[in-house]
Amino acid sequence: MTVVNVLSIAGTDPTGGAGIQADLKSIAANGGYGMAAVTALVAQNTRGVREVHVPPTAFLTAQLDAVSDDVRIDAVKIGMLASAEVIEAVGEWLRRVRPPVTVLDPVMIATSGDRLLDADATDALRRLIPLADLITPNLPELAIVAGRDPAGCWEEALGQARLVAAEADVRVLAKGGHLPGDQTPDALVSPSGEVLDFPGARIPTSNTHGTGCSLSAAIATRAARNGADWGGATAEAKAWLRESLAASDRLDVGSGHGPLHHFSGLWTRGGLDTAPAAPGAPAAAPTAPPGPTAPTAEAIREDWWVRIAGVRRETDDLRFIRGLADGTLPREQFLDYVAQDALYLGAYARVLARVSALAPSAEEQAFWAKCAQGAIIGELELHRARLEAGPGAAGTRDAEPSATTTGYINHLLAASTRGYEEAAAATLPCFWMYADLGARLTGGAFGEFARSADHPYAEWLATYDDPVFAEDTETAIGFVTRAAAQATPATRERMRRAFEAAAVWEREFFGQTAADA
Numbered sequence: 002m003t004v005v006n007v008l009s010i011a012g013t014d015p016t017g018g019a020g021i022q023a024d025l026k027s028i029a030a031n032g033g034y035g036m037a038a039v040t041a042l043v044a045q046n047t048r049g050v051r052e053v054h055v056p057p058t059a060f061l062t063a064q065l066d067a068v069s070d071d072v073r074i075d076a077v078k079i080g081m082l083a084s085a086e087v088i089e090a091v092g093e094w095l096r097r098v099r100p101p102v103t104v105l106d107p108v109m110i111a112t113s114g115d116r117l118l119d120a121d122a123t124d125a126l127r128r129l130i131p132l133a134d135l136i137t138p139n140l141p142e143l144a145i146v147a148g149r150d151p152a153g154c155w156e157e158a159l160g161q162a163r164l165v166a167a168e169a170d171v172r173v174l175a176k177g178g179h180l181p182g183d184q185t186p187d188a189l190v191s192p193s194g195e196v197l198d199f200p201g202a203r204i205p206t207s208n209t210h211g212t213g214c215s216l217s218a219a220i221a222t223r224a225a226r227n228g229a230d231w232g233g234a235t236a237e238a239k240a241w242l243r244e245s246l247a248a249s250d251r252l253d254v255g256s257g258h259g260p261l262h263h264f265s266g267l268w269t270r271g272g273l274d275t276a277p278a279a280p281g282a283p284a285a286a287p288t289a290p291p292g293p294t295a296p297t298a299e300a301i302r303e304d305w306w307v308r309i310a311g312v313r314r315e316t317d318d319l320r321f322i323r324g325l326a327d328g329t330l331p332r333e334q335f336l337d338y339v340a341q342d343a344l345y346l347g348a349y350a351r352v353l354a355r356v357s358a359l360a361p362s363a364e365e366q367a368f369w370a371k372c373a374q375g376a377i378i379g380e381l382e383l384h385r386a387r388l389e390a391g392p393g394a395a396g397t398r399d400a401e402p403s404a405t406t407t408g409y410i411n412h413l414l415a416a417s418t419r420g421y422e423e424a425a426a427a428t429l430p431c432f433w434m435y436a437d438l439g440a441r442l443t444g445g446a447f448g449e450f451a452r453s454a455d456h457p458y459a460e461w462l463a464t465y466d467d468p469v470f471a472e473d474t475e476t477a478i479g480f481v482t483r484a485a486a487q488a489t490p491a492t493r494e495r496m497r498r499a500f501e502a503a504a505v506w507e508r509e510f511f512g513q514t515a516a517d518a
């Protein structure tokens with residue numbers, strides 16, 4: 002595929018941290034070719050807005066037509082719109098051109114607190130929203146769009162996002178950057194009310210100028226690249242944003258809220274060297290590019306989780322998971338799954354025991370041994386429960402392992418012959434995807450019925466959301482990602498592959514019953 006063309010329609014920031022200037026950097030950093038049509042010229046810096054000049058709207062239309070008459074547009078990101086008249090002009094162009102991906106960041110007030118949209122333009126903005134695929138309001142903007150008071154807590158914000166999403170038939174990314182406290186949760190809410198959570202600990206920095214602009218441009222670019230997989234695009238954009246926010250203190254721009262470091266990941270991992278002019282010819286003298294540094298455990302955690310975002314979404318969409326959540330999964334298929342799960346757990350326990358035997362420290366050795374014991378107890382319980390499932394019921398050990406079960410087990414066994422790091426990495430998706438699913442099932446992300454005591458599989462669903470298992474999952478993630486941070490690049494790469502392959506097996510494992518056949 003050629004590089005996607007992404008158009009930003011927004012205002013300017015001469016200090017380069019927000020607006021169109023930020024959008025162009027964000028689009029480039031996320032893999033797109035950036036273009037920009039200016040809605041308003043803003044004399045602003047990291048401390049605040051001084052003056053806004055809005056050129057005649059006919060000139061904005063001329064800019065937009067100049068682009069669309071010549072260039073294939075793969076995505077549009079819309080930011081500051083300044084006035085109702087500008088909104089009408091953009092709406093008129095959107096209706097004519099119909100870009101395949103449109104993300105609207107309903108910018109109203111800058112990080113500094115200054116207005117970027119006329120107070121009387123709210124109704125016009127509401128009319129523009131249904132033309133977008135996704136809107137990305139912060140909490141005050143969400144409240145205005147919803148016609149409510151600003152949300153006092155995250156639950157209330159999600160309620161407002163559901164309202165707007167349903168009314169305007171648009172996806173809403175509710176952003177928690179303005180919440181008090183040490184968390185900055187975001188959530189993607191679909192028109193039907195489905196919620197995809199993007200949790201994240203607050204990064205301790207005041208360099209948040211232009212985070213909203215940059216994020217929306219990044220999502221538009223990623224969505225254009227991945228065929229409008231919005232969950233995947235958001236996950237990838239957020240991982241990039243967090244890396245860029247965390248590196249913002251390497252820049253020295255202004256004395257107010259500084260900008261993010263849009264290219265920190267690229268410079269760190271890609272360097273600044275230009276390719277040699279001819280094969281074998283030496284590169285021009287490098288201007289001391291930053292050398293590659295080993296990623297931190299936290300960065301690896303984020304990277305790996307984002308890498309399996311697609312696999313996780315496909316898992317969410319399995320009929321087995323949907324049927325398990327809403328209780329429509331036929332009992333027979335449930336029991337088939339339980340039998341395979343028991344067979345799997347028996348082997349998983351042996352692999353965990355092997356990881357324990359290979360562990361480099363007593364603490365890790367004890368932890369993995371405890372997990373091995375937990376897995377084999379789980380196997381015994383499933384076996385017993387299925388024996389008691391009813392008249393004529395057979396225990397799980399009478400079942401034949403399926404090709405999928407055998408394949409998954411073989412992947413783990415093979416990884417366990419290649420040293421502690423790879424063995425431990427392969428066991429991780431079973432912890433992580435299962436705990437994540439559990440938390441979302443019982444959190445209501447798959448519908449309220451999954452939380453009901455009347456649910457036919459209530460008892461089984463409860464085992465998904467066991468706090469001890471959640472804690473063990475955190476410990477396992479910590480051990481594995483720290484081992485990866487300390488490993489050589491080659492070992493780290495083998496760990497990542499073992500992890501990703503196990504995640505695919507995890508999806509296949511959930512998808513093996515007749516529900517998805």
Ligand SMILES: Nc1ncnc2c1ncn2[C@@H]1O[C@H](COP(=O)(O)OP(=O)(O)OP(=O)(O)O)[C@@H](O)[C@H]1O
Pocket residue numbers: 110111112138139140176177178179185186187201202203204205206209210211212213214216239242243246
């Ligand atoms: N300190 C932080 N650490 C981590 N993520 C953050 C932080 N601040 C904001 N974010 C994230 O940045 C994105 C923008 O969030 P926010 O709610 O601040 O939007 P905004 O107000 O539109 O941004 P802007 O500051 O550009 O106006 C969200 O994904 C949010 O979770």
Ligand SMILES: Cc1ncc(CO)c(N)n1
Pocket residue numbers: 011012013014019020021043045080081108110111112117210211212213214
């Ligand atoms: C032009 C422009 N758009 C958006 C924002 C919000 O950060 C800003 N400060 N400036």
